[in-house]
Every structure is written in structure tokens, then in C-alpha cells.
Amino acid sequence: MEENKMKILMTTDTVGGVWTYSLELCKALSDHNIQVHLAAMGAWPTEEQEREASKLPNIVLYKSDYKLEWMQDPWEDLEKAHKWITSIYQTIHPDVVHFNNYAHIENFWSCPIITVYHSCVQTWWQAVKGTSAPSTWSRYTALVKDSLNASDMVVSPTNAILEKAVRVHEVKSPTEVIYNGREINFSEEVEKEDFILCMGRIWDEAKNLRVLSGIAKNLPWPVYIAGNNINPNTGKEVEIENVHFLGELSSEEAVNIMQRASIFASPTKYEPFGLAILEAAKAGCALALSDINTLTEVWSSAASFFDPENAEDTQEKILQLIEGKEYRKVMAKKACAQSEAYNLQKMGSEYAALYKRLIVSRKTDINQLTPSL
Structure with a gap:
């Protein structure tokens, strides 16, 4: 050498x-x-x-x-x-x-x-x-x-x-x-805002973001999705009530929106590790994640898990984080602490x-x- x-x-x-x-x-x-x-x-x-x-x-x-x-x-x-x-x-x-x-x-x-x-x-x-x-x-x-x-x-x-x-x-x-x-360098502490952040393309079956189409209107907080909402097969924009699409974000823009989000949700059906989830945890988000074995292995008790095939369970777990301010803060701290292992x-x-x-x-x-x- x-x-x-x-x-x-x-x-x-x-x-x-x-x-x-x-x-x-x-x-x-x-x-x-x-x-x-x-x-x-x-x-x-x-x-x-x-x-x-x-x-x-x-x-x-x-x-x-x-x-x-x-x-x-x-x-x-x-x-x-x-x-x-x-x-x-x-x-x-x-x-x-x-x-x-x-x-x-x-x-x-x-x-x-x-x-x-x-x-x-x-x-x-x-x-x-x-x-x-x-x-x-x-x-x-x-x-x-x-x-x-x-x-x-x-x-x-x-x-x-x-x-x-x-x-x-x-x-x-x-x-x-x-x-x-x-490793993420946060420029300064940013106050958390009342919204839910997701990442991925809306038509991606694995990301399973379409489950939000059935529950977003029932949530008191808006849902923001960092990702394209134009269907590649039809060229048409996807619109969902109470869901705001941010388009493709630069690394800096993604870090900024994560710092502002109070909850990061991932209803994915397939996620071998989840770098975006790790980034959100380091940014101080409470995590609402699919109950799949890769994510439970990584996050254990530091996230709220839901059945990604069950819209009712997904909505219930997200509402628990929205309505329980102290619970949300505890879960955000647990996620941030767990992220230090990675x-x-x-x-x-x-x-x-x-x-x-x-x-x-x-x-x-x-x-x-x-x-x-």
C-alpha cells in the first residue's frame, strides 16, 4: 500500500x-x-x-x-x-x-x-x-x-x-x-412546527405514501411530502387533500425541512435501513414508522410503529403523536438518542x-x- x-x-x-x-x-x-x-x-x-x-x-x-x-x-x-x-x-x-x-x-x-x-x-x-x-x-x-x-x-x-x-x-x-x-451539521437550533414530513415519490409502491390519501384529511396537522408528485406514466400531478408536495429537495433544503418538522412518518413496505429516517431522528423529529423487521431492528422502542397495510392503525399512531405533546417530545428525544448509535x-x-x-x-x-x- x-x-x-x-x-x-x-x-x-x-x-x-x-x-x-x-x-x-x-x-x-x-x-x-x-x-x-x-x-x-x-x-x-x-x-x-x-x-x-x-x-x-x-x-x-x-x-x-x-x-x-x-x-x-x-x-x-x-x-x-x-x-x-x-x-x-x-x-x-x-x-x-x-x-x-x-x-x-x-x-x-x-x-x-x-x-x-x-x-x-x-x-x-x-x-x-x-x-x-x-x-x-x-x-x-x-x-x-x-x-x-x-x-x-x-x-x-x-x-x-x-x-x-x-x-x-x-x-x-x-x-x-x-x-x-x-453526520449532519445543523447550522442552528430551529423551532419545531406543527406538521408531518414524509419523503418519497407518491407513486412508489414500496414507500406506500398513498396510504396518506385515506387519512391525511382526518389529521389536524398538514402533511408535507418531499418528492415529486407527477406520475411518470401519465404525466399528471397527484393531488391529495391536506397533503403538500415539496418536489425534489437539495440536501440543504431537506435538512431545513426536517429541522422544522415535528413528526417524520414512513409508511414504507420495504426499507433495508432508512437513511432519511436516520436524518429525521438526528433533526429531532418524533418517528412514526412501519412495523417491519428492518425498522424495528434499527429503532426498537425509539419510534411509534404502525401496520403499513392498515390505514386506521396508521392514523391512530400518528394522532397519538400529534395530540400527546409530552409523548411526542419524549419520542423525539428517544429517536435522537438512538440515532447516535449510527x-x-x-x-x-x-x-x-x-x-x-x-x-x-x-x-x-x-x-x-x-x-x-
Whole structure:
């Protein structure tokens, strides 16, 4: 390792929460003298994303708009992305490759390979639709399985989602759970206001925000949704009584609205970890969350849980937080305290330790295979 600086080749995507996760991890790894060559796919990074990456001195950013494996007809792009990533690998000779997507892993790559299981179509389909994904996803599913089983280590942000991945994809590789971390700098203390905040696209089945259409009019507080309300299939705007759509927000705008919100609600049916929920907890929101095993694992008694399939239960739990001022304050404090467990220092230390452990293990394996003269 050049000048004792570890070198990581890491993939990321620019169209979801993996981008935030990747930058937060890179920030944490800078304290461990680790340089990250970050290969971005999915879409060209926005100006804001490029600015975010440029602020971190330990990142070398590689940009592309290659499709990700879950996108429509991605296979030609995946072949190009594979050659692109391989060329970066052969140029920089990393100590570890850290995949945040699913990719064909070459046998000639001599360094350890980590694949982080953030989510996949199969576990999404089972959680949201209650059945396995149709056969049209067979090629994708085979890629995910091969990628996970070709890795030296599979990492996941919760035990609950890891167990599903192991079962669905018959994972035989070693596994480890490293909880996500998040660091937010709040400029100043902001007074809480009487409204409920949600995040996500209204047509996203997994986010399940449409459950609000049946209960929002019965709530004494307005509901604000950070996310687009234009249906991509029809081009029409979705309108719901007592629901206000904020559109896509910048990072700064999202932090500001979270600081002002008293309650953060997430009726999601599928959430492997929930970075937005973590951000809301750090911003002092009381949490009203779906009673799904990944979220109960992360938040335990620090959130009010409801059945995401039951509008009446959802409404009741949110009303309890609205009407019980002291209860709401207690729950907000509990959520904020719980959020401290998911910090950058812990995440960075655990990934750095894992990288080092795998490097030592790989060197030991090579030495054992090398005949003595």
C-alpha cells in the first residue's frame, strides 16, 4: 500500500440513497488514511453531487451514465461498465474492491472483493407485492446471486435484510452487518412546527405514501411530502387533500425541512435501513414508522410503529403523536438518542477494520499457496 495509504475501488450510483451512503462512508474513511476511487453509474452526477464529492480530499471521482442492473434492458451497458471498472482496477491496483451494486467479478482480480447488499428487486417484490419477481427478472436475479457468491464478504446494513438476502439468493459467502452512519451539521437550533414530513415519490409502491390519501384529511396537522408528485406514466400531478408536495429537495433544503418538522412518518413496505429516517431522528423529529423487521431492528422502542397495510392503525399512531405533546417530545428525544448509535466514526472504523482483515487474510492465503524453495 503506497505510503501506508489504503486504496479502495468503490462503485456507487447517482440515482438513490447509495450516493449518500457512499459519500458518508468516504468521509468516514478519510480518518483511516484510506483513498477511495469512486466509480459512479446510473446517470451523470449532478452539479450538486460533483460539489459534494469534490469537498472530500480522499475521493477520486469517475463519472459515467451506464445503466444499473435493475434498469430497463441494461445488459449492453453492464458489459461496458464491466470493462470500464476493470480498466480502473488495472490502472490503480486497489487493495480492496467495494461494490455497491451487483457486477460480474473476475477471477484475475487479486484483491479482496466486498459487495454491500443494500437491496434488490427480488426482496423488494416479495415485500411489496407478496410474491417472487416474475421470470422477466430471472437474468437479473442470476447476476445478483453470482455477484454475492463471488465476493469475499457480503455486507448489509441490517440483520433483517441480510437474512432475506441469504435466503433468497442462497448466499454462501461470509457475511457481516455494518449499520449505516450519517453526520449532519445543523447550522442552528430551529423551532419545531406543527406538521408531518414524509419523503418519497407518491407513486412508489414500496414507500406506500398513498396510504396518506385515506387519512391525511382526518389529521389536524398538514402533511408535507418531499418528492415529486407527477406520475411518470401519465404525466399528471397527484393531488391529495391536506397533503403538500415539496418536489425534489437539495440536501440543504431537506435538512431545513426536517429541522422544522415535528413528526417524520414512513409508511414504507420495504426499507433495508432508512437513511432519511436516520436524518429525521438526528433533526429531532418524533418517528412514526412501519412495523417491519428492518425498522424495528434499527429503532426498537425509539419510534411509534404502525401496520403499513392498515390505514386506521396508521392514523391512530400518528394522532397519538400529534395530540400527546409530552409523548411526542419524549419520542423525539428517544429517536435522537438512538440515532447516535449510527454515526460515521463507527461505520468508518468497522469498514476500515473489515478491509484490513480481508487484506491480511488474502495475503495469508497466497503465502500458503506459494511453495517454499
